[in-house]
Amino acid sequence: MKRSERLVDFTNYLLNHPRKLTTLSFFSERYKAAKSSISEDLVIIKRIFDETEVGTVETFAGVSGGVVFTPAISDKNSQEIASEIAALMGESNRILPGGYIYLSDILGSPKNLDKIGKIIAHEYVGKQIDAIMTIATKGIPIAQAVSSILDVPFVIVRRDPKVTEGATLNVNYMSGSSSKVENMTLSKRSLAPGQRVLIVDDFMKGGGTLNGMKSLVHEFDCLLAGVAVFAEGPFKGERLISDYKSILKIDSIDVEKRSIDVTLGNIYTEEK
Amino acid sequence: MKRSERLVDFTNYLLNHPRKLTTLSFFSERYKAAKSSISEDLVIIKRIFDETEVGTVETFAGVSGGVVFTPAISDKNSQEIASEIAALMGESNRILPGGYIYLSDILGSPKNLDKIGKIIAHEYVGKQIDAIMTIATKGIPIAQAVSSILDVPFVIVRRDPKVTEGATLNVNYMSGSSSKVENMTLSKRSLAPGQRVLIVDDFMKGGGTLNGMKSLVHEFDCLLAGVAVFAEGPFKGERLISDYKSILKIDSIDVEKRSIDVTLGNIYTEEK
Known part of the structure; x- marks a missing residue:
């Protein structure tokens, strides 16, 4: 899947799983993409979600790490x-x-x-x-x-x-x-x-x-x-x-x- | 705004405005992008929303035209x-x-x-x-x-x-x-x-x-x-x-x- 396509699904996925920790491996598997690409996707999503005040995207490193989206308004x-x-x-x-x-x-x-x-x-x-x-x-x-x-x-x-x-x-x-x-x-x-x-x-x-x-x-x-x-x-x-x-x-x-x-x-x- | 960034916001926007007709001019203005780029974005979103069964994205041509997202499941x-x-x-x-x-x-x-x-x-x-x-x-x-x-x-x-x-x-x-x-x-x-x-x-x-x-x-x-x-x-x-x-x-x-x-x-x- 191309980055542009991934971002559409990734955005939808996060919006539909508020406050849930999802591992990067899950997305890596879902999109058949390297974790480094997933991390780059997340940088983009995080920036846009910040700017448009949709919520925060936090990434946690390590074995039990992953990404959490928290809907938020300023x-x-x-x-x-x-x-x-x-x-x-x-x-x-x-x-x-x-x-x-x-x-x-x-x-x-x-x-x-x-x-x-x-x-x-x-x-x-x-x-x-x-x-x-x-x-x-x-x-x-x-x-x-x-x-x-x-x-x-x-x-x-x-x-x-x-x-x-x-x-x-x-x-x-x-x-x-x-x-x-x-x-x-x-x-x-x-x-x-x-x-x-x-x-x-x-x-x-x-x-x-x-x-x-x-x-x-x-x-x-x-x-x-x-x-x-x-x-x-x-x-x-x-x-x-x-x-x-x-x-x-x-x-x-x-x-x-x-x-x-x-x-x-x-x-x-x-x-x- | 780059396409990758647009797609994150575009996806979020459509998900949050179900069954509402929004003109392409609105998005063209929002993203400072040509309508042709907006249309290309929509092709990508439409395809992913179809594949992942999030819903349908319909575009209507003409003066009163625009795009409508309808949440749907198969x-x-x-x-x-x-x-x-x-x-x-x-x-x-x-x-x-x-x-x-x-x-x-x-x-x-x-x-x-x-x-x-x-x-x-x-x-x-x-x-x-x-x-x-x-x-x-x-x-x-x-x-x-x-x-x-x-x-x-x-x-x-x-x-x-x-x-x-x-x-x-x-x-x-x-x-x-x-x-x-x-x-x-x-x-x-x-x-x-x-x-x-x-x-x-x-x-x-x-x-x-x-x-x-x-x-x-x-x-x-x-x-x-x-x-x-x-x-x-x-x-x-x-x-x-x-x-x-x-x-x-x-x-x-x-x-x-x-x-x-x-x-x-x-x-x-x-x-x-």
Whole structure:
């Protein structure tokens, strides 16, 4: 195979195997080419992926060496995308009775979800994450987007156990906004002890739901790798959770004036 | 930019813009290269995408011409993937009390979902589809996977209206398995009249839920583009829906012997 042909397949292969170590021998065999040629290919791919901010290509020498592609966006690109989505969120026709915000179109767009997935994944580059956890319903698309970038499975917590889940582990939690005790449940076989779990959700108010998921992580003898939300809403009083990352922050919603004040979340405003 | 460098970016660009027509002028400008060079690049990409079954690359001449990449898998590859997933489904430890099957791990794996999305999208190549519809909870990952391949939005039907959805359109439907009348609801602003909607879900028994979604499509003055499910289960009696596609078919579940008889669905067994 010629270099030009190899590069097309090589690019496609790496994009489809994020965060996986593949040996140079594999490519050498696949393309019937010398390892030195493969290394030269990688130099080209690495440069273009760097320049176009597709992600990083790292090569590791030695017996257990190989190449790993990590999808990534730059801090600048991440912030640009977040600003675009913030502009969408600020549209006045999103305000629903009771001061709720209509988000289903934003979170039903595969392009937006891919961006949201990349932004959240970008915050955990270099950290080991074995699974993504979210709660039905609207957290699911976000969990799936992040899971696709990190190439790890996602698990869906529910408020009521379902017959299709088998034995479940249940926890009670205190809703941060309404101060009611609620229940959440996750299939026993969803997680194995010791796994590192990243919790994601679409929207945070008081943080009660996220806090519930944190306790689920502990009940499964898993480790918490992080908590990330698409948007945090306005909340008076103390949140039940303090260590989280948010892409967007809604400072206020004025139902009468039909205006939403959306700014960038703590991913962009707090020091790392 | 050299051809080798162009090809890396070009490949990435096409993969990230499925089913979108992009003019050659755009690439000519992007790479500061003559259109003849761009055309030559495309010949290489087209050949490799064909050979490795990544998808088709079509070029259209003329003023409104350009290039369109359509992710695709071959019938053979589709069937191989379905067989792999069928083998997973047949594992005896998936059987739950009541003869239900545990699927959450299969439908929580981004790799599997990508494959399922490609198989379903492959069945509707050449058809216009403007939106994917599914019902919460377990249809969502499938809808998102298909929507990502087709690059169209997905909408989530719910069994109960939520305050975050605004005005909703509700329909009653008859459950095929339990013969109860149930309710489903979708935000009024989810779909526009005249859109072509593909309905997807994870599991079909009597077809009542799918039938309910079909009536929702009609109530929105939309057109039905198709109905596809990941798996159809065993069902005695007449289904409420006849025109659907399935990837897998569960012929029988023997709870006592802990065996599941899984075969390929009608995508592979019926003439097209």
